[in-house]
Amino acid sequence: MLGQRPIEMTAVLCGLANIALIVRRSIWNYPFGIVMVTLYAFIFFENRLYSDAGLQIYFFAMQVYGLWNWLNGRADDGRIVVLRLPPRQIPWFLLGGLAAAAAHGSAMAAFTDAAFPYWDGAIAILSILAQYFMARRYLEHWLLWILVDLLAIALFLAKALYPTALLYGIFLLFSAAGLLTWWRIVRAAEATPAAAAGR
Template structure:
């Protein structure tokens, strides 16, 4: 069982393995803070995504690299939005997505997928099924991150979909720790959706 899960790491450097574990831990902490509607989701998330940017560059995973560059920039944007207050009240509280935001989200998804397809064609990365799935998950996560920055409860639905797809995706790529991270992400996202929904009602 151990060999099945971790034999992929035989050719990896110790530094890369340690960095992946650190990135996973900070990623889990970040999602936990997001579940709690705590602004610390962003600084902890930035640590994770910056480490992944380095690792994904070394692993030549272009789509995943783009996702984490976007995560980092959106984390800065979300950190700023979540810190805004009016009369000592949070300016952007938990809310449902509007029809306009649904339309904009669809546009973001389409543009993202189109962009990733162009990048993959340029780098000749459409060599396995994982590349095609990457285009889908990238679009899902781009919209999910944008909705989280705006504190829209529907962001969790997109995270759940993307996380479930990412579990076998990352395992097949040989990144067991990251795959296990997405298992935990999925569980946290389900509970986070329920918790945000309760806060929305109250």
């Protein structure tokens, strides 16, 4: 495990750069994200966190998709346009996420030697939704990342992955800042048509 420390620290640094650039709505977050998920696939597999290891494959694909979607969703200033998740879709995502988390955790418990199958599985499913929402540029992805960060901090502390637990603690702070920043952007965008209509 000690031999993983340089790899883990590199992944941590890439993760910090990634989320800082996401908060700023910079498309340059994606190169750092691609390196981060590649390294974490190895780290999690070695620590028998198989849900998280497999999740990195999905993350890699979503990094590529997100890069394409952000390239095609930029405003005149080069930053991406923030969208809201359609309200009618929220119950479906919630129900689907709960069912998927329960099924995934059960499968991991039955067929693998996963250390914390249900805990790990819940993080995996929430992360899948959050990553998809982020690639789609939905404001609500920050809410899911906050929940993921809280669950992940406790899990990684239990597995003695202390640099990664610290990273997710910093992710939590960035996620809160990102939620506030993107919320202000959405509010400003919603207020602009109203102000124009009043003139």
